[in-house]
Amino acid sequence: MDKRLKAFERLLDIMDDLRSQCPWDKKQTMESLRHLTIEETYELSDAILEGDNDEIRKEIGDLMLHLVFYSKIGSEKNAFTITEVLNGICEKLIRRHPHIYGDVKVKDEEEVKANWEKIKLKEGNESVLSGVPKSLPSLVKASRIQDKAKGVGFDWERKEQVWEKVVEEIHEFKEEVDKGSDKIESEFGDVLFSLINYARFININPDDALEKTNKKFIKRFQYLESESKKEGKELSNMSLEEMDVYWNRAKEL
Secondary structure (H helix, E strand, C coil): CCHHHHHHHHHHHHHHHHHHHCHHHHHCCHHHHHHHHHHHHHHHHHHHHHCCHHHHHHHHHHHHHHHHHHHHHHHHCCCCCHHHHHHHHHHHHHHCCHHHHCCCCCCCHHHHHHHHHHHHHHCCCCCHHHHCCCCCCHHHHHHHHHHHHHHCCCCCCCHHHHHHHHHHHHHHHHHHHHHCCCCHHHHHHHHHHHHHHHHHHCCCCHHHHHHHHHHHHHHHHHHHHHHHHHCCCCHHHCCHHHHHHHHHHHHHC
16 A cells, blocks of 8 residues: 555544544544644644744644544534545546646646636636635735735736835825824725735735744844843833843844
């Protein structure tokens, strides 16, 4: 047997054992696993951003376990089986890649994406945007919305146009702030949306970029905390100028 198939069969057998013999595993439902799956997904995301291949491998395994777990529960409910899950995704991939499994010709990645969205509409999706999960974090959701709209040709032609829109939205936001109007939140949202759009045009993943900045800030702030503590100082009693000394040191690391 293929090593891959043997390894997957082993996981399925272990899942059967756990579900029938382990008190914790026997109690789990799709609802109880849901928040754990979200946590595992973020742990995989962290490992990817850190470039830690060992952790990536481990986190993929954790997620794989969850997917097998859901399939096991589905089979117990006579709702679906792991076989149906796997065949379903295989059939969808074949259907949505006619340039590989059919006679459709494409010249680049953008045509592949455009065909993908057209096929999804033919499959019954009422909107190009209906495939964007409602519970996605707003930053990620904005990226997906823009990417899907682009798939059917609704997009700017040049990145310079997008930057002009960013500048326009920033000016509108500043005007509302200066007026103290109730449109501040809305205009701030427009600024973020336009910046995310520009990031797409210059091939930056805005969620990755922001998370890397978060990690950078955490690292520098924790340096500020630890180094000032070594010198017997407390942050609450320090001036901003004193803090900046440590902050600037952290930036040099």
